[in-house]
Amino acid sequence: MGKTIKLISGDGEMFEVEEAVAFQSNIIKSLADEDNADDCIPLPRVDSQILSKVLEFCRKHANSPSVHTKFAAIPSELCPKHDGSAAGASSSESSSAHSETCRACYDAVMKLVQWDLEFVKVDLDLIHHLLKAANYLDIEDLMFMAVEGAANAIRGNNPEEIRKLFDLENDFTPEEEKEILKEYSWLDDPFEP
Amino acid sequence: MVRWPAARSESPEEVEREESGGKRQAEEEEGRWGRMLPELLGEIVRRVDAGGEQWPQRKDIVAYAGVCRRWRDTARGIVRQLRENGDITFPSSLKEPGPRDSPVQCLIRRNKSNSTYCLYLGLTESFTDKGKFLLAARQFKHGAHTEYIISLDADDLSQGSNAYMGKLRSNILGTKFKIYDSQPPYNGAKVSSSRTSRRFTSKQISPQVPAGNFVIGRVSYKFNLLKRGPRRMHCTLQCPSAKDTTGEGDSPKSKAHNPGTTILKNKAPRWHEHLQCWCLNFHGRVTVASVKNFQLAATEDASQPSGIGDQETVLLQFGKVGDDTFTMDFRQPLSAFQAFAICLTSFGTKFACE
Numbered sequence: 192m193g194k195t196i197k198l199i200s201g202d203g204e205m206f207e208v209e210e211a212v213a214f215q216s217n218i219i220k221s222l223a224d225e226d227n228a229d230d231c232i233p234l235p236r237v238d239s240q241i242l243s244k245v246l247e248f249c250r251k252h253a254n255s256p257s258v259h260t261k262f263a264a265i266p267s268e269l270c271p272k273h274d275g276s277a278a279g280a281s282s283s284e285s286s287s288a289h290s291e292t293c294r295a296c297y298d299a300v301m302k303l304v305q306w307d308l309e310f311v312k313v314d315l316d317l318i319h320h321l322l323k324a325a326n327y328l329d330i331e332d333l334m335f336m337a338v339e340g341a342a343n344a345i346r347g348n349n350p351e352e353i354r355k356l357f358d359l360e361n362d363f364t365p366e367e368e369k370e371i372l373k374e375y376s377w378l379d380d381p382f383e384p
Numbered sequence: 385m386v387r388w389p390a391a392r393s394e395s396p397e398e399v400e401r402e403e404s405g406g407k408r409q410a411e412e413e414e415g416r417w418g419r420m421l422p423e424l425l426g427e428i429v430r431r432v433d434a435g436g437e438q439w440p441q442r443k444d445i446v447a448y449a450g451v452c453r454r455w456r457d458t459a460r461g462i463v464r465q466l467r468e469n470g471d472i473t474f475p476s477s478l479k480e481p482g483p484r485d486s487p488v489q490c491l492i493r494r495n496k497s498n499s500t501y502c503l504y505l506g507l508t509e510s511f512t513d514k515g516k517f518l519l520a521a522r523q524f525k526h527g528a529h530t531e532y533i534i535s536l537d538a539d540d541l542s543q544g545s546n547a548y549m550g551k552l553r554s555n556i557l558g559t560k561f562k563i564y565d566s567q568p569p570y571n572g573a574k575v576s577s578s579r580t581s582r583r584f585t586s587k588q589i590s591p592q593v594p595a596g597n598f599v600i601g602r603v604s605y606k607f608n609l610l611k612r613g614p615r616r617m618h619c620t621l622q623c624p625s626a627k628d629t630t631g632e633g634d635s636p637k638s639k640a641h642n643p644g645t646t647i648l649k650n651k652a653p654r655w656h657e658h659l660q661c662w663c664l665n666f667h668g669r670v671t672v673a674s675v676k677n678f679q680l681a682a683t684e685d686a687s688q689p690s691g692i693g694d695q696e697t698v699l700l701q702f703g704k705v706g707d708d709t710f711t712m713d714f715r716q717p718l719s720a721f722q723a724f725a726i727c728l729t730s731f732g733t734k735f736a737c738e
Binding site: 194201213315316319320323334338339341345346347348350354357358359360361367373374375376377378379 | 436448
């Protein structure tokens with residue numbers, strides 16, 4: 192193992208991980224950058240079960256090329272890093288060399304994205320904890336995927352279904368309900384005039 | 385020395401709960417999504433929006449806004465941003481100005497048998513694809529006057545309905561029209577009551593049950609009776625003025641703006657000596673010659689900081705593409721509702737010679 196970082200979860204469990212893994216979190220990175228190399232970094236707001244899931248994600252991302260998972264719902268066809276276009280390609284030789292790199296990069300990214308999508312195919316309870324942890328620890332890619340996990344549970348469902356999934360109460364007044372019903376019936380197409 | 389990661393804008397209750405060893409108790413687990421940080425809810429709705437820029441996926445935002453108060457409030461923040469793109473998401477979007485840079489492309493389908501017109505948002509390039517339903521209108525005769533009732537519900541075209549949006553009324557000759565809006569002209573501040581802004585916001589998303597009819601525009605036609613040629617149109621509209629579209633804040637105060645006046649005139653077609661007809665370049669969006677076809681440009685434009693229109697940019701274009709199918713393309717400062725009402729006047733003029 193290279194240089195490691197020690198983390199302590201809210202319920203007192205110690206996790207020792209490689210720097211590259213822990214530094215996926217900008218918060219941990221900025222704390223560790225200071226002088227106290229031997230200290231443990233306490234994370235009171237993350238318990239061990241969640242922290243271990245977070246670290247699983249970070250481990251996967253630490254050993255992969257940097258992924259810009261800033262896609263809407265599906266990754267675009269083009270490699271996020273290289274835009275599909277060869278930067279400064281002047282001769283055909285350099286452009287073909289570049290496109291090899293590009294292809295490899297593309298494949299690695301696609302694989303990682305697939306892994307990420309599977310990672311967030313979990314119950315909303317866990318998504319909720321991952322979202323909070325990613326926000327608290329400032330882990331960009333995890334934040335992105337947890338948001339995607341939540342958004343995916345919303346897509347294609349009506350408000351009642353969404354309430355059930357997210358365990359939310361309908362706290363609208365009867366007047367507001369009427370408005371919402373009007374919005375919702377506007378979604379349906381009328382018969383052809 | 386041990387350092388604690390910096391607090392990231394969590395409520396005191398949440399901080400306390402998390403720091404008590406992070407133990408999850410049954411009470412904590414209930415309603416956790418209901419207590420989710422607003423910024424995180426915002427991220428989620430933004431992602432739903434990003435994945436659903438087109439209809440029918442846009443339904444997802446409307447569903448999101450119907451879940452609970454907190455989520456509706458979050459959606460409202462997104463709606464405000466969307467307003468700047470001219471996206472049509474909620475019924476209230478129909479009374480917001482269209483986009484600045486390029487027009488929204490719509491279709492109007494006429495049903496002669498029941499004098500009904502339906503407005504659809506075009507989802508593809510094709511004139512025969514259905515599109516997303518936006519508004520319906522029906523022609524009614526009131527003595528010598530003709531009225532068109534405009535509604536969100538094609539099956540309910542009455543003024544007393546919850547779906548009533550406004551109407552168009554013509555004079556006896558069919559040369560002058562008034563456009564009525566069920567809501568006062570673009571004054572979010574007046575819609576609110578003494579209730580808190582949180583409750584106010586859910587009303588922002590959908591138009592209210594009508595309190596009356598407010599004149600928001602006038603359209604008049606002048607005809608070339610001596611020589612058969614294109615008619616001249618003149619429209620005056622109340623539109624939100626330039627500073628209104630810079631979403632500067634959610635406070636009712638920032639919405640207490642004055643509507644500006646926009647004056648539109650139709651662009652004069654050129655006489656094509658060779659083809660022996662009047663021609664306007666509709667850029668493929670109009671394919672059947674008809675005296676109903678028009679393009680409107682502004683001499684006064686409320687959406688411009690100077691208030692002056694360039695008289696060149698086509699802000700509303702309307703024309704025939706089939707027996708009962710017409711295209712309608714509009715952009716700011718016009719809203720879909722205003723654009724539709726103006727196009728209806730084209731059907732209402734009695735001296736149409738085709």
